[in-house]
Amino acid sequence: ITKFSNDLEILKNMYFTNMTLLMHLIIKILFVSISLFILDWQIAIITIFLLTMPLYIPKLVEKKLINAQNEYLSSIESNLNNISDWFTKFELIKMFSIEQKISTFFDRSNNNVYNAALKDKKMNNITNLLSALMSYFSHIIILLIAIYFVYKGVFTVGSFVVAVGMIDQLSYPIISISSSYQGLISVKEIASRINNDILEFKNRNINRERMLLKESITLKNLNFKYESQKELLTNLNFKFEKGKKYLIRGESGSGKTTLIDLLLNYQNANSGEIYYDDTLVNNINPFQFVTVIRQDTALLDDTIKNNITLYSEEYSNDDIVNVLNIVNLHKFANEENLNLNVGENGAKVSGGEGKRICIARALLRNSDILIFDEPLANLDKHNVDIIEDILLSLKDKTLIVVSHTFTESKLKEFDKILNI
Structure with a gap:
């Protein structure tokens, strides 16, 4: 969000505006310089x-300009994160x-x-001040030299x-170039980040093709722990068969x-x-293989x-109605109710x-492997029973359910139970 709301605005003001001004100033400097050479x-x-x-001043403090x-x-990004966090925890803040x-x-x-x-x-103003002082000092020296040339008869x-x-006409553009160059230097890293994070994203090779699991997912001697914590998974060997x-x-x-995060390659x-x-x-x-809920x-x-479709056009309304019926959402399973809005974060359901x-979305995608991470959390007994029955009724899928609350009487319907 900060890249769009702040970084791009800074880039527009500091880079593109300065780049246009820089081209204008360079043309003026070239024209006056040629005229001055013709004169003497x-x-x-x-x-x-x-x-x-003065043009060397911004280069000398380049690192400080970029760091500032x-x-x-970074402070804007941190502030935005904090504000977002406080608003989402508003009830907690009021309650306590x-x-x-x-x-x-x-x-x-x-x-x-x-x-x-x-x-x-x-930092920018100090750099501008130093550049301006050096420019004025240089200007005075040039005038003294010109006066000396007149005194010696070299000049009329x-x-x-x-x-x-002509010197006056050169002095202002060169000071302005120093300021523009300073602006370009300060946003160099911003431009690079925006280019890498946003503009180049469309060129990344993202393979969206869904693939089928032929035989199994195999865990071999798996060990994992987070930094400064005890071992979570130790020498884990297991096979999830198709x-x-x-x-x-x-x-x-x-x-x-x-x-689950290891299976998805989120962690190594x-x-x-x-x-x-x-x-x-x-x-x-x-x-390519997995859908996670x-x-x-x-x-x-x-x-x-x-x-449910996540804007894909490959599914018909009949396909959507079918999965809604499978997940026992019959009241939405008609063309009129498909266009009902669920509200922000699903507030209207x-x-x-x-x-x-969410389960209907996963079923419609038709991945070979379905992973449900605590699908029964925060649900009443009625909905728990419905969702358990939906999961256990799925055919021709490799189903991995993470849950410590699954109904004991239904455990026998799983092919294997992995106790962590």
């Missing part, structure tokens, strides 16, 4: 040499009456942005007047979700390997249809309905 080559060389001295600009942008504390944090975060902006402005008084006018149902159980913090194991058939997980895009309901502020819309 000696005074022309001296003038160009001395008046260009980056510090300012910590408004005053958060207000203090808010002031501190704003002050950090203010101080970083002030530091950035100071008329030539002196013309030369002074077309079978698996339940992963374990206490909170035992590593169930971490295992400390040692051991994960194979999709005969291919290491590091060498593939797991989403997480604990949190992921719904866009859009229609039921768009939330119940928790159980939102969860089942």
Whole structure:
């Protein structure tokens, strides 16, 4: 968000505006310089040499200019993160009456942005001041030399007047070039980041083709731990075979979700390997095989249809109605209700309905492997029963369910249970 709301605006003001001004100034400098050479080559060389001295100032403090600009942008990003976090936890803040504390944090975060902006402005203004002082000093020396040439008879008084006018015409553009060049230097890294993170994104080779699992996902001697924590997974060997149902159980913090992240190549194991058939997980895009449904309901502020198809045009309304019936959402399973809006974060549907819309989305995608990470969390008994029955009724899918609350009487319907 900061890249779009702030970085691009800074790039527009500091880079493109300065680039246009720079071209204008260079053309003017070339024109006046040529005229000055025609008048007298000696005074022309001296003038160009001395008046260009201020251009070296921004280069000498380039690192400080870049650091000040980056510090300012980082403070804005941090401030935006904080504000977003406080708004999403608004109920918690009110409930525990910590408004005053958060207000203090808010002031501190704003002050950090203010101080970083002030530091950035100071750095730019000091550089401008030094460049201007050097330019004025150079200008005075050139005038003294021109006066000396008149005294020695090298110059006529008329030539002196013309030369002074030309020198004045060169002085301002060169000072302005220094300021423009300074602006270009300060946003160099911003331009690079925007180019790499946004503009080049469309050129990345993203393979969206869905693939089939031929035999199994195999875990071999898998070990994993987070920094400064005890081992979560130790020498884990397991095989998820094609077309079978698996339940992963374990206490909170035992590593169930971490295992899923390893299967998706979000994390690298400390040692051991994960194979999709005969291919290491590091060498593939797991989403070619897998669809994941997480604990949190992921719904866009859009229609039921768009939330299920995610804007793909390869599915007909009949396909969507069919999956809605499979997940027991019969009241939405008609063309009129497909266009109902679910609201922000699914506010216009119940928790159980939102969860089942996500399951319908996964079923419609028709991936070979379905992973459900705590699908029963925060649901009442009625919805738990419905979703458990939906999962266990799935055919011809490799099903991996992460849950520590699955109904005991239904556990026998899983082919294997992996206890973490």
